[in-house]
Amino acid sequence: ETGVTQTPRHLVMGMTNKKSLKCEQHLGHNAMYWYKQSAKKPLELMFVYNFKEQTENNSVPSRFSPECPNSSHLFLHLHTLQPEDSALYLCASSQSRTDPLAYGYTFGSGTRLTVV
Amino acid sequence: DQQVKQNSPSLSVQEGRISILNCDYTNSMFDYFLWYKKYPAEGPTFLISISSIKDKNEDGRFTVFLNKSAKHLSLHIVPSQPGDSAVYFCAARFGNEKLTFGTGTRLTIIP
Numbered sequence: 001e002t003g004v005t006q007t008p009r010h011l012v013m014g015m016t017n018k019k020s021l022k023c024e025q026h027l028g029h030n031a032m033y034w035y036k037q038s039a040k041k042p043l044e045l046m047f048v049y050n051f052k053e054q055t056e057n058n059s060v061p062s063r064f065s066p067e068c069p070n071s072s073h074l075f076l077h078l079h080t081l082q083p084e085d086s087a088l089y090l091c092a093s094s095q096s097r098t099d100p101l102a103y104g105y106t107f108g109s110g111t112r113l114t115v116v
Numbered sequence: 117d118q119q120v121k122q123n124s125p126s127l128s129v130q131e132g133r134i135s136i137l138n139c140d141y142t143n144s145m146f147d148y149f150l151w152y153k154k155y156p157a158e159g160p161t162f163l164i165s166i167s168s169i170k171d172k173n174e175d176g177r178f179t180v181f182l183n184k185s186a187k188h189l190s191l192h193i194v195p196s197q198p199g200d201s202a203v204y205f206c207a208a209r210f211g212n213e214k215l216t217f218g219t220g221t222r223l224t225i226i227p
Contacts, residue, residue, distance in 0.1 A: 004159070033214075040125070042118065043160075043205065043217040056214070090159050104150045104207065104215055107159030 003027045006091050006108035014116055015081060021111045023074040023091030032074040033105065034066060035090040043090070049074060081115045088112050119143045120208050122218035130226050135193040137221050139206030142187065146208040150215065151180060151191050154203045163204070164191070193223075201225045 004025045013019050023032065034046040048056035049068040063085075065077040074091055092105035121140045129135045139149075147168040152160035166173040166180045166189065173180050179192045193200055206218040 006159075009157075040219065042120070042219045045214060048214060092159070104152070104162050104165065104209075107152075107161065109157070109159045112157065 004091055004093055004106050004108035006089075006111050008111055009109065010112045010114075012114045012116060013078065013081065015083070017081075018077070018079040020078065021076040021089055021091075021113075023076075023108055025072055025091075025093040025106070025108075027093060027106060029093035029095055029106070030071050031094045032068060032071070033092040033094075034064075034074065034076050035092060035107075037088040037090060037110070046076075078113075081113075083115050086114045118219075119146075120206055120216050120218040122204075122206055122221050124221050125219070126222040126224070128224045128226055129196045131198060132195045135191075135196045135200065135223055135225070137191040137193075137204050137206075137223065139189045139191075139218055140187060141189075141208050143208070143210065143216075144184075144187065145210045146216075147211065148209045149180070149182060149189050150207045150209075151178075152205040152207060152217075154205060154220070160205055196223075196225045198225050198227055 007022045032049045036044045045058050046060045047066045052068050063080050067075040088110045090110045091108040094105045119142050150165040151163040153163045154160040164175050164178045164180050166182050171182050182189045201224050203220045203222050205220045207215040209215050
């Protein structure tokens with residue numbers, strides 16, 4: 001149990017579908033992140049939320065739409081994706097700026113997304 | 117421009133021997149470094165960290181060394197065990213900024 005739960009674990013979707021990824025943490029953290037992991041690439045930061053406010057969007061295409069209704073939940077809404085968007089999508093959380101960050105981020109297990 | 121680099125995509129080590137994973141960085145402002153371990157189909161989990169004011173941090177079989185002048189850090193695992201087979205990510209941070217990750221090194225421990 002990592003403390004950060006992601007659902008679903010696996011998702012196959014067509015290019016015209018709309019789906020959402022969900023992330024939930026009950027660690028009392030105030031910052032949440034979406035990362036994308038593609039083969040042979042570094043973990044790519046997509047979005048950062050601090051206290052429910054989006055503080056960073058790393059030039060992510062608009063077909064990815066994040067939502068953070070509260071500090072414990074984070075969603076990634078997907079629509080009209082491309083096959084190259086197939087990847088492992090990881091959610092992470094951390095304390096906000098007051099955190100000594102001794103342990104960095106706590107990651108979820110990820111959602112393996114396949115776009116067909 | 118990749119600020120954190122792991123130049124070895126893979127490494128194989130005999131069980132019981134020492135595994136050494138390397139990481140180089142370019143941003144001299146980084147002041148905190150972390151290693152994460154990732155099994156297939158799971159998210160990365162924190163392994164060990166080091167502050168830039170130190171040059172060594174040890175936790176059981178895992179030791180991280182930091183050479184600031186060379187902008188290089190390494191993770192030593194000794195003795196290596198089959199359960200250590202995983203992908204290892206190096207990450208770095210400046211102040212309270214976000215973590216910057218390397219591309220990872222896949223470590224395989226050979227029984």
